[in-house]
Amino acid sequence: MPKIHSDVAGGVAVLRISNPPVNALGQAVREQLLDLITRAQDDAAVEAIIITGEGKVFIAGADISEFGKPPLPPALPEVLDAIENSAKPVVAAINGLALGGGLEVALAGHARVASASARLGLPEIKLGLIPGAGGTQRLPRLIAPAAAFALMLDGEPVEAARALELGFVDVVAPGDLLETARDKALALARAGAWRRTGDASATLTEQAREAFEERAREALRRQPDAPNVAALVEAVRGVFELPFAEGLALERSRFRTLVDDPRAQALRYSFFAERKAGQVPGIGRETPRREIARAAVIGAGTMGGGIAMCFANAGIPVTVVEVAEDALRRGIGRVAGLYESSVGRGSLSREEADRRTALIDGAVGYDAVADADIVVEAAFEDMGVKQEIFASLDRIAKPGAILATNTSYLDVNAIAAATQRPQDVIGLHFFSPANVMRLLEIVRPETTAADVVATCGDLGRKLGKVAVTVGVCFGFVGNRMLARRTAATERLLLAGALPHEIDDAITGFGFRMGPLAMGDLAGLDIGWRTRKAQGTRAPVADTLCELGRFGQKSGRGFYRYPENARKGERDPEVEALIAEIAQREGVERRSFSTEEIVARLLYPMVNEGARILAEKIAARPGDIDVIWVNGYNWPAWRGGPMYWADAVGLGAIAGQLTAFADREGDETLRPAPLLAELAEAGLTFRQWAEGA
Ligand code: NAD
Secondary structure, three states: OOOEEEEEEOOEEEEEEOOOOOOOOOHHHHHHHHHHHHHHHHOOOOOEEEEEEOOOEEEOOOOHHHOOOOOOOOOHHHHHHHHHOOOOOEEEEEOOEEEOHHHHHHHHOOEEEEOOOOEEEOHHHHHOOOOOOOHHHHHHHHOOHHHHHHHHHHOOOEEHHHHHHHOOOOEEOOOOHHHHHHHHHHHHHHHOOOOOHHHOOOOOOHHHHHHHHHHHHHHHHHOOOOHHHHHHHHHHHHHHHOOHHHHHHHHHHHHHHHHHOHHHHHHHHHHHHHHHHOOOOOOOOOOOOOOOOOEEEEOOOHHHHHHHHHHHHOOOOEEEEEOOHHHHHHHHHHHHHHHHHHHHHOOOOHHHHHHHHHOEEEEEOHHHHOOOOEEEEOOOOOHHHHHHHHHHHHHHOOOOOEEEEOOOOOOHHHHHOOOOOHHHEEEEEEOOOOOOOOEEEEEOOOOOOHHHHHHHHHHHHHOOOEEEEEOOOOOOOHHHHHHHHHHHHHHHHHHOOOHHHHHHHHHHHOOOOOHHHHHHHHOHHHHHHHHHHHOOOOHHHHHHHHOOOOEHHHOEOOOEOHHHOOOOEOOHHHHHHHHHHHHHHOOOOOOOOHHHHHHHHHHHHHHHHHHHHHOOOOOOHHHHHHHHHHHOOOOHHHOOHHHHHHHHOHHHHHHHHHHHHHHHOOHHHOOOHHHHHHHHHOOOHHHHHOOO
8 A cells, every 4th residue: 555655746756655543654655755756856857856654744753552662674774864965956845743763854854844833843852761763863964953952862852943943854834845945956967966864074073062061961860771872972072083984884773772771661651650650540632621820839848939939930920828927928939039040041042931921929818819710739748738828728719729739648538527628629739859850640539520539630730840639648659659668778778778878779779869868858857747636756867856957957967967068977966876776776787788778668568559459449550550650760771669569470479578577577567468479470560450
């Protein structure tokens, strides 16, 4: 079946790819494209060739149904080679989305003409890969290599106008795209001269190399463990160091290695898990949405300020409500300061900062929420305070307004019960700093109306968040699992692992920070206060707090911080203190290997994840993984706790947990029924989710 329509008129062959829905580069498209290019070489009626797409898409990339299967010839690089070396000029007429292999087709042509609505990008990095059909070699030959690198590192498509500005689109068609492309193609043919992208070298200057190397260093510093980032750096560096053909071979070999690299596979898994997390049981396209034109935030503290920024950044006007003038002024001042420092760093323009600041206003008293379509409460973490606030919101908010709480742990059902409209109440759990962290846990009580859940999902995306919908329980998904790690950390300290040994094991695993350094940074008094309120204890952390060791802010916590140093030093006083407490508590001490520390801290989290799945608090293991990667710094290249557990083997994890439970006499450590069942059956969480 023809996947490409070919028309020859006025000396130009127009090859129109027609492979709905997205004109993917499946085997038939590759074969026919190669064949048509080859035939055009000998066709006397053809002076020039245009490649374009049928419908709204140019070419959206590879055919995903061919992923993971043996490659079918011809390979895309072979087709691109024929395009680039064509004896007649080839012009890409980019009529819409050109992604991945689709953009690589265009880059192999001799000129690119785009419609104003076209969007162009190389998103492979998001799949744990790099472009594999010349993108890393051709793009830096067309535009500044540092800019090409940045584009491939980011993976987001750009508009045609931006591509023109950067230089990898030659013309944005003012009117009819094909007319413009035809003119361009004939002009090249008649001039008898066109440039093969692989021969271009004007962008490859000393200065350009320095600029690229600087960006590369920064990228490697930020993502030291990401194999795709390292491969991208190497491939782009090849542009400066190798002849074109060798550069292509280097790119190809790095691409192939990534396909099989377990870290890159985990990144690929994360990408799809994130997409899937957007699908919420019982919510669909047909579910109605509520309009969100105005927002209000209760509380101008750490979280309230950040949440207000999220709304303003998305262009939604927001009113911040506080109990008193001075708290309001402080909160709004902090937000203005954050925008100022972005302007200072050059990451935000002055106009944009002013525009966003103007979208945020403040008020004392709840009357100011009367116009809001959504109210997000971010006041103190106290059920009494929250219920009182929600009772007031119930009186003042307009009918149909969504009433959300940013609570970290509290029962959203009980908060909803303080109102006469529980169907409008939901949890929107942002993470700190709220304007930066990507995760949003949408906490869904059973009473919440479907259109509220659907609207919050859309809103999350509008605010640039990865939104995961979860059920109500203490701490929801993220904090509930974190509590297991925190408890395990306490136990391990008493049992003999030193603070720096625990932190080193966890950073060695790939987290940016260990739990104790993290506690010192956040302030140990927060957990202390919560435990006192709940009547629970953590012997080591409690003792530190009683001694006024609250962490970095008091210069002493699990570590000591001379002159406010950000990185703590080992403190012999703390180490002696822990040994003393252990003795008092009757805990026998010994040393622990790195592997054992990792197992003792992370296996109980996996176990809690299994309980969360069995209780349907999370809809799928992938949702838990998305939460941990985006909200708790779980190393992305390890996929997430449930994905990682599958890789370790649930049998091994269950066996270890049983041993921990027996040794410690702590039943919370015993394998949860779901984990035990899967371990017994030799299955993974993934197979369970897929209905095995
Ligand atoms: P915060 O102490 O920094 O700010 C709370 C603010 O709320 C204060 O400015 C206070 O004056 C104001 N406030 C208190 N009662 C009020 C009322 N009745 N009306 C209006 N304003 C009132 O606290 P935070 O860290 O921003 O936390 C706020 C909420 O967000 C808590 O529920 C917390 O559990 C949750 N949360 C915090 C984090 C975090 O890392 N800090 C992360 C996620 C969620």
